[in-house]
Structure formats: C-alpha cells, structure tokens
Amino acid sequence: MEFRAIADVLERKLEGKSVSIRGWVYRIRDQKEMVFIILRDSSDVIQCVVKKESVSKKVWADALKLTMESSCTLTGKIREDKRAPTGFELQVEDLEIVGLAERFPITKDKSEEFLRDVRHLWLRSRKETLILEVRAAVFEAIHQFYKERGYFEVQSPSFTSAASEGGSTLFEVKYFDRKAYLTQSWQLYAEAMIFALEKIYCVAPSFRAEKSRTRRHLAEYWHHEMETAWMDFEGLLKFQEDFIVFAAHYVAKKCARQLKELGRDTKELLELKAPFARMKYADAIKKLGKKWGYDVTDEDERKLVADLGRPVFLTHFPRDMKAFYMKVDPKDKKVVLAADLLIPGVGETTGGSARIEDSKELLESLKMFKLDKKDYDWYLDLRKFGSVPHAGFGLGVERLVMWLTGAEHIFDTIPFPRTADRLTP
Ligand code: 4AD
Numbered sequence: 001m002e003f004r005a006i007a008d009v010l011e012r013k014l015e016g017k018s019v020s021i022r023g024w025v026y027r028i029r030d031q032k033e034m035v036f037i038i039l040r041d042s043s044d045v046i047q048c049v050v051k052k053e054s055v056s057k058k059v060w061a062d063a064l065k066l067t068m069e070s071s072c073t074l075t076g077k078i079r080e081d082k083r084a085p086t087g088f089e090l091q092v093e094d095l096e097i098v099g100l101a102e103r104f105p106i107t108k109d110k111s112e113e114f115l116r117d118v119r120h121l122w123l124r125s126r127k128e129t130l131i132l133e134v135r136a137a138v139f140e141a142i143h144q145f146y147k148e149r150g151y152f153e154v155q156s157p158s159f160t161s162a163a164s165e166g167g168s169t170l171f172e173v174k175y176f177d178r179k180a181y182l183t184q185s186w187q188l189y190a191e192a193m194i195f196a197l198e199k200i201y202c203v204a205p206s207f208r209a210e211k212s213r214t215r216r217h218l219a220e221y222w223h224h225e226m227e228t229a230w231m232d233f234e235g236l237l238k239f240q241e242d243f244i245v246f247a248a249h250y251v252a253k254k255c256a257r258q259l260k261e262l263g264r265d266t267k268e269l270l271e272l273k274a275p276f277a278r279m280k281y282a283d284a285i286k287k288l289g290k291k292w293g294y295d296v297t298d299e300d301e302r303k304l305v306a307d308l309g310r311p312v313f314l315t316h317f318p319r320d321m322k323a324f325y326m327k328v329d330p331k332d333k334k335v336v337l338a339a340d341l342l343i344p345g346v347g348e349t350t351g352g353s354a355r356i357e358d359s360k361e362l363l364e365s366l367k368m369f370k371l372d373k374k375d376y377d378w379y380l381d382l383r384k385f386g387s388v389p390h391a392g393f394g395l396g397v398e399r400l401v402m403w404l405t406g407a408e409h410i411f412d413t414i415p416f417p418r419t420a421d422r423l424t425p
Contacts, residue, residue, distance in 0.1 A: 277317060
C-alpha cells in the first residue's frame with residue numbers, strides 16, 4: 001500500500017480519489033452512527049469520517065476502540081468539505097489500528113510545569129511541531145547564508161580547559177584525573193582557525209551554568225557563531241544585519257504555512273531591512289535613567305527595542321563589563337568595540353566584537369580580568385604569528401526562533417530544554 005502525506009492529499013485536492021494515509025489520532029468524537037477522527041502526521045491534519053453503514057463490522061468496531069494518539073492507517077475517498085478543519089474529509093473505507101494508545105495524559109488546561117514533565121509527549125502538539133519545523137528552517141537558513149558567501153563550517157571541542165565568557169557560568173566536569181569545562185563558545189578556537197580558513201562559521205551546543213530562571217536562558221543552547229579575518233567592527237555590524245535580514249526573509253517565505261498557523265504575522269519579517277538602529281551603552285543608560293556601570297537587564301533590553309520598534313545594536317560597553325578578548329575603542333579607552341543585537345520581544349539575540357590583535361594588549365587584558373596567563377598560552381600565540389584584525393559574533397539559535405515564531409518561552413523552541421531545574425525528560 002502506498003501512503004501519502006496529509007499535506008500532499010490536501011494540496012492535490014484528490015477529489016473522489018481513493019488514498020491511504022497514516023498517522024496519529026489528534027482528536028476523536030463519536031456520534032451514534034459515525035466516528036469523526038482528526039488524523040495528524042508530520043505534515044498536517046485531516047478530518048476522517050467512519051460511517052457504520054459504509055464499513056465492515058471489524059472496521060466499525062476498531063473505529064469505536066480508537067483513542068487519542070493511537071496510531072493507525074486509513075484508506076478512503078477524499079471529498080471537499082468546507083466545514084472540516086483543513087477543508088477536506090476522508091471517507092473511510094478501511095482502518096487498521098497500529099498502536100492503540102493508553103489514556104493520553106495531556107488534556108486541555110494542563111499547567112506549563114506538567115507539560116514540561118511530559119515534554120516527550122507534548123512535542124507532538126501542533127504548536128510544538130510547527131515551532132520545530134521553523135527551527136529546522138533556521139538551521140537551513142544559516143547554512144544557506146554562509147554557503148552563498150564562501151564560508152567554511154568548522155567544529156571546535158566541547159571539553160575546554162579555560163573560560164571564554166567568564167567563570168560564573170562555567171560547567172565544571174571531571175575529565176579523567178583533571179578538571180575541565182563544557183564550552184561556552186567556540187570563539188577562542190575560531191580565532192586560531194581563521195589563520196587557516198579566514199571565513200568560518202559553526203552551529204553547535206554551548207553550555208552555560210545559568211542559575212537565573214528567565215524565559216530566554218537555557219543551560220544548553222545551540223550557538224551559531226561566525227569569525228572572520230580582516231573584518232572590522234563596522235563590517236561586523238553590517239554582516240549581522242545581512243544575516244538577520246536573510247534569516248527572517250528565508251523563514252517567512254519557507255514557513256509561511258507554519259507561521260500563519262502559529263498566529264505570527266510575517267509582515268514584520270518580510271519587511272525587515274538594514275540598517276538596524278544603533279545605540280551606545282552611554283545613551284542607553286541615560287534613557288533608562290541609570291548611572292555608568294549599570295548592568296542593562298533583560299527587561300530594559302526589551303523596553304529599549306520596543307520603543308524603537310525594530311532591531312537595535314547596543315554598542316560601546318564599559319570594558320570591565322564585557323569579555324577579556326574585546327578590542328578597546330581607540331577613540332574612547334573606557335569602552336570596547338562590542339555590540340549586542342536586541343530584537344523585538346526577545347532582547348539580546350547576538351553578541352559580538354572586534355578582537356584584541358596585539359599580544360601585549362591581550363596580556364594586559366588577561367591581567368585586568370584576573371585570568372591566569374598559563375590558561376591562555378596558545379591563545380596568546382595567535383597574536384605573535386602574523387596577527388590580523390578580526391571580528392565575530394555569536395547568536396542563540398533558540399532566541400532567534402523565539403522571535404521568528406513569536407514563542408513566549410525559550411522552552412518551546414528546543415526539543416528537550418535543559419535548565420537549572422530540569423534535566424528530564
Ligand atoms: O554574548 P555571548 O555570551 O557571546 C559569546 O559567547 C561570544 N563568544 C560570541 C562570539 O563572539 N563568537 O553569547 C552569544 C549569544 C547571546 O547573544 C545569546 O543570544 C546566546 O548566545 N546566549 C544564550 N541563549 C540561550 N541561553 C543562554 N543561557 C544563553 N547565553 C547566551
């Protein structure tokens with residue numbers, strides 16, 4: 001028997017034709033002489049009707065046995081029906097139960113916490129399925145963007161011996177008879193690899209021992225990072241604008257059906273264009289009514305970007321608030337050439353900077369940040385053998401998916417979220 005995907009059946013409008021489909025019971029309701037099944041597969045849903053008078057005794061008995069989330073195969077004729085959820089109905093002639101489901105624990109009005117406990121089952125819901133489809137398109141967009149620009153995809157180790165983004169969020173692990181850390185970023189390795197490949201990118205998990213319970217922090221997230229030789233700060237900001245615009249357009253076009261079903265208006269994505277707004281840290285804190293050194297919060301970020309109504313680069317942060325490898329602004333030694341891109345509804349979505357090129361300057365910076373030079377010996381070497389200006393950024397893939405889909409919580413954008421209080425399922 002040849003099975004068709006539900007989306008294919010709907011698209012081809014196979015009026016009057018007999019088709020076989022397979023999937024899971026999404027909803028079921030029986031009326032005296034009829035059973036209505038909404039069947040779902042990965043592509044869509046379709047209403048199927050089993051009429052007692054039109055099927056064998058066995059098929060009718062099986063239809064009555066079916067429960068929510070049972071898997072089954074159905075064969076029948078397709079008929080247009082405007083009242084059906086996706087406009088067509090399958091008039092069932094044959095039905096086979098593949099896996100009869102026990103009472104499915106997910107019903108309406110379940111708490112967010114409960115849904116997280118049964119994430120392995122909740123993933124099947126329409127909303128989660130659609131978000132995961134958009135997530136897959138984001139990975140596709142990343143690879144497409146870099147392929148068009150002649151970048152190489154490069155991998156770096158997950159076990160590391162030192163911090164790149166500060167000790168407070170480092171995950172310590174036992175590494176044979178030593179201590180090691182899970183990577184926070186590929187960056188230090190990327191800075192070594194640009195001397196060979198010049199233009200590189202990656203998408204890989206990064207780990208942050210974040211204790212803060214917010215709607216945009218994970219302990220393990222997927223990190224898209226880029227590093228480029230000969231790139232300056234201005235070039236870095238322009239590059240990020242191009243990337244974000246490309247990703248927004250790509251996903252809005254490729255996932256128009258999914259975004260519509262999620263209730264996400266794609267106008268904002270399709271109309272997005274460069275240049276984005278820019279704001280220096282000094283101006284941001286003035287706007288927020290705060291003093292120099294104030295740590296801009298998640299809420300502040302969302303407020304700043306909401307006021308502007310479009311993405312904004314927050315730039316020129318105080319040196320001691322950022323990472324040790326960031327290049328000091330030659331025009332204002334108090335600040336570094338770093339930028340966070342704030343996106344509507346989410347806040348910080350990328351973080352990037354121009355990097356220190358000079359070995360003496362890097363040594364001073366390590367000292368200032370109280371980092372042990374020994375841990376960064378090989379990294380210092382990079383400044384001794386043909387150093388060049390270079391820059392790069394990192395983007396939290398889940399935060400981008402939040403924005404693209406309009407998801408309220410980062411939990412919904414990754415199949416199995418890892419946070420301080422959740423390691424299962
Ligand atoms: O700003 P971050 O810490 O920058 C870096 O790691 C640089 N080394 C990147 C680079 O220049 N190559 O992290 C970059 C991005 C953030 O803007 C945010 O989107 C995301 O990673 N991110 C997180 N996403 C989810 N959960 C967390 N706990 C995150 N921490 C950072």
